[in-house]
Amino acid sequence: MWILSAAVVIFGVLTTLNLILTLGVLKRLREQSEQLAKTAVAEQVEDPLLSAGETPGDFANTTIDGEPVSRDDVTGARLVAFLSPLCDRCEAQIPGLLDAARSMLGGRDNVLVVIVGKDEKAGEYAERFRDVAKVVIEPGNGPITKEFRLTGLPAFALLDPFGKVVTSSIAIDRLDIPVASSA
The missing domain is CATH 1.20.5 (Single alpha-helices involved in coiled-coils or other helix-helix interfaces)
Known part of the structure; x- marks a missing residue:
């Protein structure tokens, strides 16, 4: 036992x-x-779209307000952001993007936010940026996403006055945004 x-x-x-x-x-x-x-x-x-020195091809689309937008519309430094309502990392970037857009040199006309999606969630998501940027909604294979060779979200790019990418990143705080003077 x-x-x-x-x-x-x-x-x-x-x-x-x-x-x-x-x-x-x-x-x-x-x-x-x-x-x-x-x-x-x-x-x-880490490089979700065109790299510094590259220029997107010609694109044309219409904002949610009915304004035409194209590469030729660049009149100064331009901030371009790619986000999606289905992207968890995008949500964390929104406060920084809104701050950057509000203080951007040239204001709303020099900020383009591209919402990647095509359902009604994309429309609701786009409303968050309407006051501070020109907003376009397009599917992942839309004209702007194709020309910027978007491969991941979120993605941000800063363009020079000639439409050439100065810098791009997955985080808005990694860009050196030209801000409007407070005077």
């Missing part, structure tokens, strides 16, 4: 040890997958 009791105790100790090791492995795998996900996102979309 004591042999059976000893076997049960040994089995219990081994099972407990196995459980502890399994939990350790799961914790390590979780940490590793989080690191890989962060690295993959950073590598995948």
Whole structure:
């Protein structure tokens, strides 16, 4: 009988040890997958659109207010933002984008926000930017997204007066936005 009791105790100790090791492995795998996900996102979309020095091809579209918008409309430094209501990372960029758009040199006319989507959520999402930017809604294969070679969201670009990309990024705070003077 004591042999059976000893076997049960040994089995219990081994099972407990196995459980502890399994939990350790799961914790390590979780940490590793989080690191890989962060690295993959950073590598995948660090350059989500045209790079500095490149110029988008000709495009034409219409804003939600019925205004025509094209590459030729660039009259000064232009901020271009690509967002989607389906993008979690986009939501975190909105306060910075709204601040940048409000203080942008040239005001609303020099800020273009492209909402990538085509359902009514995209329309509701677009309303958030109507007062500070020209807003266009288009699918992921629309004329503006094609010409900027959009590969990830969110994406931001600063264009020079000739329509050439000065800088682009996945975060609005990484751009050196020219601000209007307060005087």
